Amino acid sequence: MDGTTSTGTITINGGSAYTTTTSVTLALSATDAGSSVVSMQISNDGSAWTSYAYATSKVWTLSAGDATKTVYVKFTDGAGNTSGNYTDTIVLDGTAPVSGSVSVNSGAAYTTSTVVTLTLSATDAGSTVVSMQISNDGSTWTSYAYATSRTWTLTAGDATKTVYAKFTDGAGNVTGNYTDTIVLDGTAPVSGSVSVNSGAAYTTSTGVTLTLSAADAGSTVVSMQISNDGSAWTTYAYAASQTWTLSAADGTKTVYAKFTDGAGNVTGNYTDMIILDTTAPNGSAQINSGSNFTKTTLVTLTLTATDTGSGVVSMAISTNGSTYTNYAYAVSTTCTLSTVEGTKTVYVKYIDAIGNTSGDFTDTIVLDTTAPAGVSPVINGGAAYISSTGVTLTLSAADTGSSVVSVLLSNDGVVWSTFPYSTSKSWIVGSGDGIKVIYAGYMDGAGNVSGNLTGSITLCLVTSFNVEKIDGSSTLTTDDTMFRLRVTALLTGGAPSPYYSGTITFQNTDTSAPTIANYATSTAVSTITNVNLKTIGAQTIRAVDQINPVVTGQITSKVYAAKLLGVSGGTLQNPDGTRIDIPAGALTGDKYLGFNISDNPPSSGIGFKVKNTNNAICRDFGELDTAVDPWIMNSVTFEKPVVITMPYSLADIGNADESTLRIFWYNPATMLYEGLEGTQVVDKANKLVTAYTRHFSVFRVLGSYVKTNLDTVVGYPSPFKASSAFEGKFKVINMPADCTMDVYNVAGEKVRSLVEPTNGGWIEWDGKNEAGEYVSQGVYIYAIKAPGGSKKIGKVGVIR
DSSP, rough: OOOOHHHHHEGGEEEEEEEEHHHEEEEEEEEOOOOOOOOEEEEESSSEEEEEESSEEEEEOSSSSEEEEEEEEEEEHHHHHHHHOOOEEEEEOOOOOOEEEEEGGGGSEEEEESSEHHHHHHHHEESEEEEEESSSSEEEOOOEEEESSEEEEESSSEEEEEEEEEEETTTTTTTTOEEEEEEOSOOOOOOEEEGGGGGGGGEEEEEEEEEEEEEEESEEEEEEESSSSSSSEEEOOOOOOEEOOOSSSSSEEEEEEEEEEEEBOOOOEEEEEEEEEOOOEEEEEEGGGGGGGESSSSEEEEEEEOSSSSSSEEEEESSSSSEEEEEEESSSSEOOSSSSSSEEEEEEEETTOOOBBBBEEEEEEEEEEOEEEOOOOOGGOOSSHHHEEEEEEEEEOOSSSSOOOEEEEESSSSSSEEEEEEEEEEEEEOSSSSSEEEEEEEEEOOOOOOOOOOEEEEOOOOOEEEEEEEESSSSSSETTTOOEEEEEEOOOTBOOOOOOOOEEEEEEOOOOOOOOOOOOSSEEEEEEEEEEOOOOOOEEEEEEEETTTEEEEEEEEEEEEEEOTTTTTEEOOOOOOEEEEEEETSSSSSEEEEEEESSSOOOOOSSSBBBBSSOEEEEEEEEEEEEESSSSEEEEEOOOOOOOOOOOOOHHHHTGGGGEEEEEETTTTTTTTEOOSOOOOTTTTTTEEEEEEEOOOOEEEEOOOOOOSSTTTTEOSSSTTTSSSSSEEEEEEEEEETTTTEETTSOOOEEEEEEOOOSSSSEEOOSSSSOOOOOOEEEEEEEEEETTEEEEEEEEEEOO
16 A cells, blocks of 8 residues: 655756746656656646646646746656645746847947947846847847946947847847947047138227137037137037127237037137227328428328228318218328318328228318519619629519519529529529520419519620720821721730620710721620821720720820921811911921820929919920831921911919910920010910911910000019029019010110010010120119000119
């Protein structure tokens, strides 16, 4: 009898904890000491059993539905003894893990490195997640024990990278692929740029707008950093435009920008510059190079402007400070002033490239379109001539506008010299004698020039003339001779001038000579023909420049009156009044008779016979000998008396009484003037004295003691002593012509009868009687009897 149940065991799937299918393999084992194990009953719930012959292995189907499954088994032996339940459990897990995920770098979109960190997650309600497989391509996998974080290496090369992950639970269920992507981006953005105010060169404000640009093929540009100095940065989300504030103070400003992509790659610095210019230009304006005046409305402006910022680019110009015309900036431009004369102001503003505009820069100029009013130059105070090329000009001009500032001078009206205006100016005329015209013009401060004003003067560099008598004697001539003169122009020092141009006039002391006509010449040596002198004596011909009377020269020639006379006689008369009348028969043959004024007349001495005149009235009469030099007058004796006439003037005779004038001849033997015999006639109306002579000699008009009556008759000396009296004579003077004198002794006896020998108004007694014997000492009576019968008695004492 077998009343003992079997003992046994059951193992599902070899003791696995999990199964993915309901079909499992049961490993069964039972022992029975009695009747052995013959059958077994298997149940999924311990209630509903399925019997099988005992076997150590049995395929069994678990109940559906994932869960922990218990398989019940009990063994029955041959005796029918059934054991208690033997069980084993296994988790039926036919579902792969769920809620799986993989995140690369915590879900970052980008990475700059191939080494990333994966965040992994999966759940499994059954056998739990026990492992995971990771792949870069979904094909080649690397398995790891399940963990929520895992480092991983992406494949190289910038691109979008996909990381694949799948999870396996304890039952071996494998999930599908879970993926995450990340962009591998190891390259910073490219083609970056920054532009300040759209590339403008200048700005007037610190507030600017930046235009920014960068490209990134990987993670895209996500942010940008901006700086004024490349050191302190401000970060902004990437944008194509960004307002920005420059640092203060004018100058060149640099804006720095760098760009960061999604992966964090940062570019180098990109820069742009702009000039911050808040200051207007500084400058100046000048009209006509700073001139005070202009004569035209069109002027030239000299313009200067500086700008430390954006530079000067334009300017605005006005002539009234109200209406402006804009021009591109230039250092010079023209401007048209208004036409009304007066002070003009030009206004200029300068504008820089950024639009800063300066205030007005101004300059003034006087518009003067009217030329000065002037007068012709006065040369050397109005002189008619000059003797040197240097002259002094007196100048005068007036200008109501810009005043007279310059005088323009010229010798030909073509070539001009300009000098500061003054009322007196030294000037050099052109060389060569002749009329010199000086042209003058006056210029005012505006440059207006008057018309030409002229003055003229005659230049005569010749300082004198040398006048020569060409024909015959150089210093002697006769009144019947024609001769030539040579006039040579001389320079200072006496050298002959190489040229002369002018008119020579002639002055002649001989007023009776033919007039010498003015002689116009352009040569330095001139020959004057048909010159004739008429009046005896030293006559001077003076050559004078017609314009410059200082230029003179002269020749003095002694003039003789001469004429060839013969036996038939004849007359020779000179314009001065000297005359000879030769009667027929006075000459026995032809003689060249003449007379002239005595050069050095012998002295008349002092005596009772003559009275000196103020000036010597003396003539040489004779036969003229021109074969010797100097010429001489040879004495001539006539066969009969000839008449000579000599002139006088009141100035010559002085205090002498005209009626007492007589002609005396000079006796070289006695060296005295002696009276001529015969009657002499004084022509007071024509101032002539006429006398007779039988010879020619030196004749002189002297005063005599001839009176018209006996009232002033006087005798001297008394007492009279012949041995001591002047000339040994007793003189009685102041008597009329043709008087006689009788001398008586006290007894009344006539001692001597005397006549006036020369009609000189005197009679002299030598103290002798008619026998030529000296009378005895005593008192004597002299009786003067005039031709009219009047008498005068006087006494004289004679001593021994």
